[in-house]
Amino acid sequence: MTVFLLRRLLQAAAVVLVMSLLVFLGVFAIGDPIEILISPEADQFERERAIKALGLDLPLWQQYLVFLGNALQGDLGRSFVFNEPALKLILERMPATLELAIGATVLALLIGLPLGLYAGLKPNGALSKGIMATSILGFSLPTFWVGLMLIMVFAVQLGWLPSTGRGETVTLLGTRWSFLTLDGLAHMAMPTLNLALFKISLVIRLTRAGVRETMLMDYVKFARAKGLSPARVTFVHVFKNILIPVVTVVGLEFGGTIAFSVVTESVFAWPGMGKLIIDSINVLDRPVMVAYLMMIVLLFITINLVVDITYSLLDPRVRLEGKS
């Protein structure tokens, strides 16, 4: 187990290292940092001093080591626009994004599980076919398009829900949250649904496939033969068993949800990390771009690592695979 853990940790560290090199090269080699970091009014002497101070006269590999050393200490540079540490900016916006992503995950389970269960139990019903057809739309429609349609219908035509912003917030544990006020919830409704749409489709499909597979199992047949009520068979014997794979996939998808919140946040002007990165790209605020990218890479690698370790705890075959 220790060997497996060590190997996976080393692999993860290697991926982070490679990604940091790619990000470094992407930002510092393609664009000219001197043009961006030093004001155009600076004279020759000031320019040279600034280049020296920023370490831009060093060879590229030394610059990379400096960048890496700073990154390890949590210093990913200062935002040009806000003149604040880039990492602090991103961490400030993170709760808003997490709120949206967690809300979307919960919504996906609340809507997707019952619909998928129904479609799995009655695969040939008209309603089931309708559910499955809608789930194809959920997969193929672009997120931003659905968001726009939501705004058009519910904010502009009907005027039921506000279209932008977070609304009233309550401070809890040092950060502001929208989901604790009615106004905040109204602001959250459309972005959350928008972000959840893809996951709802995913949960419906997984649940349906799981139910259809489980219904044929011997223990379900036995439970039926024992004379248990259909409700008990469905909810205790079938439902419990399909829950594990569904929850795993939804958990794995969490990183993807945070990535897709870039689109949803832009459509609904939700002040989270995703909106920040789009704004930063548009004004070429490179330190924020670097910090965001490194954060996302770390997030993905952590999620993958946690899943791998959990699986290896549950399934010894994964652990032993490398030995043979």
Added chain:
Amino acid sequence: MSTTTIAAAPPVPRVETPLQRFVSEFCASRLALLGLLIFTFIVVIAVLAPWIAPQNPYDLAQLDIMDGRMEPGTVGGAGFTYWLGTDDQGRDMLSGILYGLRISLTVGAGSAIIACLVGASLGMIAAYAGGRTDSLLMRLVDLQLSFPAILAALMILAFLGKGIFNVVLALVIVEWAYYARTVRGSALVERRREYIEAAQCLALPTSRIIFRHLLPNCLPPLIVVGTMQVARAIALEATLSFLGLGVPITEPSLGLLIANGYEYMLSGKYWISFYPGIALLVTIVSINLVGDQLRDVLNPRLKK
């Protein structure tokens, strides 16, 4: 059978070629046929856009700022009716959509074809070479697929800047892995078949075995993935352009048209965003309908 009378010569049994069988199976689904019909129609109007559009939306001389933000069906200063309204610069939305479709389809199909060539070649190499080459390439594929396409494309465009070429490049980078994985999967199965062994015994050159023997037999799953990826590429391009990172403002695709109308939508001028959105929706859904049926027809596991 019972209706055939005994004749002097037995009737020649009609032999269905694989292509005929494929066509008849594809046509079994009315929905897929409708999708194919709509998609063909979209391609035709996109290709013919310069001849059928009432106005050249890129030619500023033809635009009249006085006609800006007109409702659908109004007659403009130039004397023709704006059936789908105009945007803030007085551009006819119908013409804008026809030209936008051209760009969306070009980017979508172009990136899918290039990604297919790159991915299929690498997947084929991985399957045929095996060993270290295979595991290295597949690790790369895993890494690529574990990272959401939208983020990867966003970052590539942030570094490279806007432009049709850059968008295509970004889409190829995020999409090649799907093709590589698909081709490798089917090539690994086909490789062990007798006909490959026979070809090897004939001492044919490796490249000939790969391209003339292995590749044609790996095509069906590749076609399915390719069709779906065209729809995905179009949707991704629209998303990137909507975020302001895709095509430049001088060559608006559907996504950029939608983005342009976004701010006006809140004040009730829905048509600037709505109609390009409908065009995008119809395009994506029609491709998906075709792709779905192709998957059912070409997948031997689903055959009864």
